[in-house]
Amino acid sequence: MKEYDEGLARDYGSRWTIEEEVREAAAGALSDAPGRILDAGCGNGLLLVRLPPDAFVVGLERSPWMIDEARRRAPRSRFVIGDLARLPFRTNAFTVAAAVNVLWGMKESDARRGVGELARVAGRAVLDYRNRANPGILLRRGRDARNPFHKISVDRFRGWLRAAGLTWTERPIRRPWSRGFLGALLSRVPGWAPHLLAEGRRPLPL
């Protein structure tokens, strides 16, 4: 995943991408979240500001530039610089842990480990994965073959959820019609949604 410096941190999210739809869906899934919420890979705070105002919220980020922006945007949240693949929190420290628009950009071994970490620190996890079967993403694979998310199939992501002890529900994230007819139509073909948002629960206590 690219390194976010000062300029990128300020600009991130200013142009619409499908990531905005993912964020919005994740905010909906978290709208009833009580207690302590971890937003792992919180970026410049675009999800943090949509979380319930009465929750105790922690944003974890590896980029200090992103944290600076997030703190400006969501001053009531707490922040930690750290690595999603090695979360510096105790088991069950949170009620819910989110990783939104993050895992698919990480090195595969770290992303897999990160899913386990989310499940460890909270009994509930909200996360998304990219669907490389989507034609738009498929076309980009040729241009950008080294990007890690192009190598990971949805089934492999699902295997990581299973290995982390999570059971989950999944919902497709589609392009809105306002962003182009063809892309929106293709994203509605079964199996072709560009992202999937999973809400997982860990039934067994750790």
Ligand SMILES: C[S@@+](CC[C@H](N)C(=O)[O-])C[C@H]1O[C@@H](n2cnc3c(N)ncnc32)[C@H](O)[C@@H]1O
């Ligand atoms: C595409 S941005 C998404 C930000 C935010 N979740 C959102 O949807 O607005 C991905 C963020 O994850 C952070 N990130 C990537 N790998 C990370 C890791 N291993 N640990 C913590 N943060 C990470 C990046 O620095 C970046 O800010």
